[in-house]
Amino acid sequence: MTMTQLDERLGETSVLPAARRRLHELLGQRFVRTIGVTVIVIAVVAIIAGLVSHSPDVVWQAIITGLLNGGVYSLIAMGLTLAYGVLHIINFANGSMLTLGLYLAYVAVHDWGMQPYVALLFVIPAMMAFGALTQKFLLNPVMNGASHNQLLVTIGLAVGLENLILLIAGPNPVSVTLPHGGSFSLFGATVDLGRLYAFVGAIAMVVLLSLILQKTPVGTAVRAVAANPVGASLVGVNIKNIYVLTFAIGGAAIGAAATLIAPFQSITPTTGDVFNLTAFVVVVLGGMGNVAGALVGGFVVGLTEQLAGIIFPEQSPLLSVFVVFLIVLFIRPRGVFGRAS
Amino acid sequence: MKKSVTALALGTAVIATIALAGCSGAAAAGGGTAAKSGTKVDKVVIGSLHPETGSSAADGQAMDNGAQMAVDAINKAGGIKSLGGAKLELDKGDTKGTPDVASTEANREISDGAVALIGTYASGVSTTISALAEKAQVPFVMDISAADSILQQGYKYSFRVQPSATAIGTQGADAVAAIAAKNGVKLSKVGYLYDQGAGETSLEVAFAKEAKAKGFTVDTAIKYDSMSLTDATTQIAQIKAAGDTTLIVSGYYADSLAIAKSIAASGIKLDAVFGVGDGAYDQQTFLTDAPNGGEGYYNTNYAIAKSAEGQQFATDYQAKFNTPVRTGAALAYDAVQVIAAGLEDSGSADPVKLRDAIAAEKSYTGIAFGSGPIAFSSTGENTSARTVATQILGGKVTVVYPDDQATGTAKFPAF
Numbered sequence: 126m127t128m129t130q131l132d133e134r135l136g137e138t139s140v141l142p143a144a145r146r147r148l149h150e151l152l153g154q155r156f157v158r159t160i161g162v163t164v165i166v167i168a169v170v171a172i173i174a175g176l177v178s179h180s181p182d183v184v185w186q187a188i189i190t191g192l193l194n195g196g197v198y199s200l201i202a203m204g205l206t207l208a209y210g211v212l213h214i215i216n217f218a219n220g221s222m223l224t225l226g227l228y229l230a231y232v233a234v235h236d237w238g239m240q241p242y243v244a245l246l247f248v249i250p251a252m253m254a255f256g257a258l259t260q261k262f263l264l265n266p267v268m269n270g271a272s273h274n275q276l277l278v279t280i281g282l283a284v285g286l287e288n289l290i291l292l293i294a295g296p297n298p299v300s301v302t303l304p305h306g307g308s309f310s311l312f313g314a315t316v317d318l319g320r321l322y323a324f325v326g327a328i329a330m331v332v333l334l335s336l337i338l339q340k341t342p343v344g345t346a347v348r349a350v351a352a353n354p355v356g357a358s359l360v361g362v363n364i365k366n367i368y369v370l371t372f373a374i375g376g377a378a379i380g381a382a383a384t385l386i387a388p389f390q391s392i393t394p395t396t397g398d399v400f401n402l403t404a405f406v407v408v409v410l411g412g413m414g415n416v417a418g419a420l421v422g423g424f425v426v427g428l429t430e431q432l433a434g435i436i437f438p439e440q441s442p443l444l445s446v447f448v449v450f451l452i453v454l455f456i457r458p459r460g461v462f463g464r465a466s
Numbered sequence: 467m468k469k470s471v472t473a474l475a476l477g478t479a480v481i482a483t484i485a486l487a488g489c490s491g492a493a494a495a496g497g498g499t500a501a502k503s504g505t506k507v508d509k510v511v512i513g514s515l516h517p518e519t520g521s522s523a524a525d526g527q528a529m530d531n532g533a534q535m536a537v538d539a540i541n542k543a544g545g546i547k548s549l550g551g552a553k554l555e556l557d558k559g560d561t562k563g564t565p566d567v568a569s570t571e572a573n574r575e576i577s578d579g580a581v582a583l584i585g586t587y588a589s590g591v592s593t594t595i596s597a598l599a600e601k602a603q604v605p606f607v608m609d610i611s612a613a614d615s616i617l618q619q620g621y622k623y624s625f626r627v628q629p630s631a632t633a634i635g636t637q638g639a640d641a642v643a644a645i646a647a648k649n650g651v652k653l654s655k656v657g658y659l660y661d662q663g664a665g666e667t668s669l670e671v672a673f674a675k676e677a678k679a680k681g682f683t684v685d686t687a688i689k690y691d692s693m694s695l696t697d698a699t700t701q702i703a704q705i706k707a708a709g710d711t712t713l714i715v716s717g718y719y720a721d722s723l724a725i726a727k728s729i730a731a732s733g734i735k736l737d738a739v740f741g742v743g744d745g746a747y748d749q750q751t752f753l754t755d756a757p758n759g760g761e762g763y764y765n766t767n768y769a770i771a772k773s774a775e776g777q778q779f780a781t782d783y784q785a786k787f788n789t790p791v792r793t794g795a796a797l798a799y800d801a802v803q804v805i806a807a808g809l810e811d812s813g814s815a816d817p818v819k820l821r822d823a824i825a826a827e828k829s830y831t832g833i834a835f836g837s838g839p840i841a842f843s844s845t846g847e848n849t850s851a852r853t854v855a856t857q858i859l860g861g862k863v864t865v866v867y868p869d870d871q872a873t874g875t876a877k878f879p880a881f
């Protein structure tokens with residue numbers, strides 16, 4: 126079977142959202158309805174927030190901040206969702222890998238004098254190599270075992286990385302400054318430039334990852350392995366290499382996320398932990414393994430945090446995030462954009 | 467039938483193992499504390515419990531360093547004289563910031579012969595350790611742990627060197643009122659951003675209560691989660707909409723820094739930002755991380771005293787560890803010194819006698835600022851514990867209140 130034939134078959138049965146399938150969904154009622162319901166719910170919540178705060182300015186700022194933060198969350202969740210979608214690995218080391226990326230960005234900017242965004246050229250390949258090596262030497266040997274084995278390897282990696290960074294870099298916080306950074310006012314709401322760049326980066330990454338997965342032969346092979354590893358190997362796909370490649374792409378995504386958030390994030394050996402929980406919520410909300418879903422999941426979490434913070438000022442915003450999380454899982458057990466099995 | 471016999475046998479074996487383990491633990495503890503009054507002992511072990519790894523590692527390691535400096539100073543001066551010059555030894559335990567790891571470490575230290583414990587930086591951890599210390603009858607001197615509730619359980623073996631959350635919140639409101647009044651500013655209301663943790667919540671409650679007594683109110687109080695707050699533009703927009711021009715903040719480092727960045731980004735016009743027991747606004751790293759070097763930011767917190775001993779400690783620390791001292795190091799230093807003073811007075815390395823001596827202690831004046839020698843109330847609070855207000859002036863963390871500790875004059879409006 127040629128790649129084209131394989132692609133055609135996958136169009137009907139793929140577990141990952143194949144291009145055609147997504148196109149159908151996009152035009153299909155269900156997708157439009159989901160987006161519609163999401164937007165309506167957010168609008169209603171925003172109106173309530175407006176009534177509680179008596180200030181349209183506050184709500185407007187909350188929406189802008191929520192969207193910008195949501196972009197950051199989805200950026201961080203991208204590598205996580207990719208590893209799950211293809212490898213079915215729940216990567217607990219996602220947060221520590223983010224920390225590693227942040228420190229690499231710090232070294233590039235602080236010690237080597239790189240411009241913070243030029244550092245992408247160093248951090249992305251470095252994290253890609255890290256991802257590839259991790260998969261090849263730590264995860265591939267246990268890929269055929271029970272799934273908790275892989276889980277335990279990633280937990281071990283997380284603990285190891287965090288403490289290695291602590292040993293080398295020490296516990297004091299460091300930061301990356303953005304030259305010509307700053308902020309501007311968008312109809313009265315403050316927009317931080319660094320966050321805006323990260324937001325744009327998140328959308329660019331969704332497009333790029335979707336294109337790689339849908340339009341390239343490599344992407345087809347990746348989706349084939351995700352759908353049916355045995356079948357893929359029968360038609361000549363080297364599964365282990367695809368695993369390595371996928372984790373490498375996941376590493377690259379984490380590297381990009383780290384470099385993009387470095388300019389506005391205080392960096393310590395445990396910074397990644399802060400995002401770990403949120404990233405899992407984002408991934409599950411968006412549908413495990415769904416790259417575009419991670420973007421929407423990020424926005425939902427970001428907006429929930431901000432708007433709920435206004436409506437319930439005495440409650441932790443995290444509480445509202447988990448309430449929304451439970452409601453969504455109750456209505457849609459496979460996430461907003463998850464497919465029925 | 468056969469199954470139940472096996473289960474019974476297994477159960478008995480497990481119980482026997484636990485019982486034996488308990489015995490060996492008790493025996494080890496007995497062995498370590500065998501040194502009774504009058505006996506000459508070679509060394510006395512103090513167990514420290516701090517987060518050497520994890521998110522609070524920067525403070526935990528600094529506090530270990532401070533405790534070690536106290537041990538070294540005492541040993542250099544001839545050890546515990548009433549115990550024949552016995553040397554002190556610090557048994558360091560890494561709590562990782564969690565109660566369960568801390569308990570394991572505390573049990574290990576006690577069974578290895580520790581006669582007293584210090585720690586733990588986190589109130590949640592100290593809550594667990596204070597119960598454990600009570601049961602084991604080993605004195606536990608807290609260096610940092612603010613929650614009032616820890617010492618409201620009627621424990622006899624727990625003591626606290628730092629001021630409680632309520633004391634910090636109350637003294638914070640006093641400082642804000644005094645500084646505003648001194649600069650001719652009539653303060654009527656303030657905004658308050660604080661972390662959802664128990665300690666920060668009691669800070670806010672105590673502050674609001676004292677503020678009322680001083681003639682101003684907490685107008686907008688917004689709670690946030692320090693674990694997830696990386697951007698505070700919405701909260702700042704709320705403060706702006708409410709028209710509050712003085713902002714109070716009680717949080718940890720990263721979130722307080724995020725608040726400072728959001729204030730700068732939003733361009734809000736504030737008279738002052740006042741940390742109350744805040745983890746950032748008096749830290750050296752804040753000077754480099756914050757917009758405009760954090761110029762003008764206030765904090766109310768425990769601090770190293772202006773005394774010769776306090777300043778010498780800061781200099782020695784910087785020289786030894788090549789990094790600016792954190793106040794936590796001074797509190798850990800004081801915790802060890804108080805225990806040493808207790809050992810000296812009791813002439814015994816027996817934890818029960820040591821406890822009584824610490825409770826009656828009033829011979830040691832701390833290097834952390836206080837109103838006099840460290841002395842404990844019946845609940846174990848340090849009655850001399852005081853806070854100071856600092857302000858970042860000309861790129862330096864400067865004490866501005868109370869007047870007898872001040873090294874600079876408060877600027878209000880600060881920006």
